[in-house]
Amino acid sequence: MPQPSKDLDPTRSPRDWFGAHVRHWRQVRRLSQQALGLRVHVSGSTIAKIEKAERPCDLDLARSLDEALDTGGILAWLLRSMGADADEALDDADKPAGPPAPPGALGFPGVMLSTAESTTDDGSHVNRRAFLSATGVTALLTSGPFSHLIKPSELSALPTVVRREDIEQIEAAATVLAGWDHHYGGGGIVRTAAEAQLRWASALLELPCGDTLRPGLFASAARLGMVVGAADFDAHAHEDARRVYAFAAACAEEAAQWHLRAKIYSYRARQAVWLGDCDTGLTYAELGLIHENRLTATERAMLYTAKARALARAGDAQSALRAVGQADEAFAQSQPGEDPPWMSYYDAAQHAGDTGHALYDLAMAGYQSASAADRLRAAVEGHTDAYPRSRVFSRTKLATLTMAGGDPTQAAVIGHQALDEVAKLHSQRAVDDMRHLARLASTHRAIPEAAALRDRIKETIKT
Incomplete structure (x- = not known):
């Protein structure tokens, strides 16, 4: 006689909480337990046991799960916050759960999942509301994967349901913050304000929302997440940037927003290249170019430029030059009226600067690239006072190239x-x-x- 399926109760223990996160991200990526197991070289039953808190997960496996699920490092972060391994945390199912989460407390944003109870591929259940709002132990009340963003005590009163004007406010905040980021840089007050706005937007994802508004809600959260991730990146808060970019990408996919998705993957590519991980940078650029026929010419130019920068930093000169050529061809077809509002920054000056940065890397590595200085100079001359940081990047690289020459x-x-x-x-x-x-x-x-x-x-x- 088959055993009854086991419900997931993330409030029971840290290990249960961790297992609920694994299941959450597996379902976000629409993978079965068997398929995920194949990606991380364990059995599907091992994944099932981790999700149901029947076995611990070590840090190496958590990192593999993060990579397979493209979480931005959330699972390894959570495991470390629990004490390196889930089996070292309190996991006695007979112990009473910790105090209930206060009204309005936020757990992990419910990205791409409904808040109703649902059945999983192994027949077990997870209560979404419990997963999203309760931690189960006092130690985890403020240490979820976005605890650096979500602090319930700082939240203003939330609406009871998501309204159109709430979505419009998120979009307006993203526009203002993006302008500040371009003008002042991502550190200081810009990053602080951006994080506060993202806490609010993350909270709205957990509220009832009509079907007609839901895509717009997730799209606005994706755009705001993109801006916050950019500020984190500029401030060298790289772990925060990875997590927020992963959040933004999942929101964009939930909203079926290919244009936002492309921009977010461009940012992820640039961050990876900046950190010296050229292979990951190239992967993100190519992920952004999936179904490139759905993208505008400007978006294609942006992503080919990101690809060129990854290849140039890796020392693959011929492939980098080919990608610069593809970026130039795409940009020559740009029609600004076709671009979404957040692409308005990518004008002729930005294109010259971004391709110039790729050619700069080749020149500094010893490859002859006569046009690197010309492109950087054109970027410096073309950037308006709305984009002083971009002008600084190109001017500094031009000075460095001139000094080296x-x-x-x-x-x-x-x-x-x-x-x-x-x-x-x-x-x-x-x-x-x-x-x-x-x-x-x-x-x-x-x-x-x-x-x-x-x-x-x-x-x-x-x-």
Whole structure:
């Protein structure tokens, strides 16, 4: 006689809470337990036991699950917060659950899943509302995967249902914050304000929402998540950026928003390349280009440029040059009226700068690329005052390329111009670029202009 199926109760113990997260992300990616097991080299029954808290999960397996499910590292983060391994946490099912979550408390955002109880592929059940709002133990009340974003005590009163005006407010916040990010950089007040807005948007995902509004709600959350992830990336909060980008990508997929999805994967590619993980960067760029016939020409140019930067950083010169050519061909067909509003930044100056950055990497690696400096110069001249950070990136790279090419006097002139704007930003990426320029200037310390630039950089950014 078959045994009755076991319900998932994430409130029972940390291990149950972890198992509910594994199931949540497996269902987000629409994988069976067997299919997920194949991806991480364990049996489907092992996945089932982890989900039902019948066996522990070690950190290596959690990392493999994160990679297979593209969570941005959430499962490994959660396991570490529980004490490295789920089996080390309190998991006695006979112990009473911790205090109930306070009204309005948030657990993990219910991305791509309804809040009703549903049956899974192994016949067991999970109560979505319990999963989303209860932690089960006091220690986990404030340490869910987005605890750095979601702090219930700071939330204002929520509406009882999602309204159109709530979605419009999220969209407006994303637009304002994106402008601040471009103008001031992602650190400081910009990142703080962005996180507060995302806490609110995440809360709305758990409220009742009509079918006609649901796609718009998830699309607005995806766009806001994209902006918050960009601020985290610029501030070098890379783990936070990975988690938020994963959240944003899942929301975009739930909303069937291919244009948002493309932009988010472009950001993910750029972050991976920045961190030196060129293979992952290339993978994200290619994921963004899936069904590229659904994208605008500008979006294709953006993603081919991301691909070029990954290939250039990896040292694959011919493939990088080919990707730059594909980006140029796509951008030549751009029709700004066809682009979604968040793509308005990608104009001729941005395209010149982004392709110039890819060619810069080739030039700094020793490959001849005469057009790298020309493109960077065009970007500097074309960026308006609405995009000072982008102008700084291109100007600093132009100064660095000029310094490396043997004209330290001219490089110093360009470098001082870049430093004038860096001092006004809260951008760790801009600071890192400036530090690289200072190191190159140090190799020309016998030249007064280069030495003066190095000293000013050292004083300004405290290298």
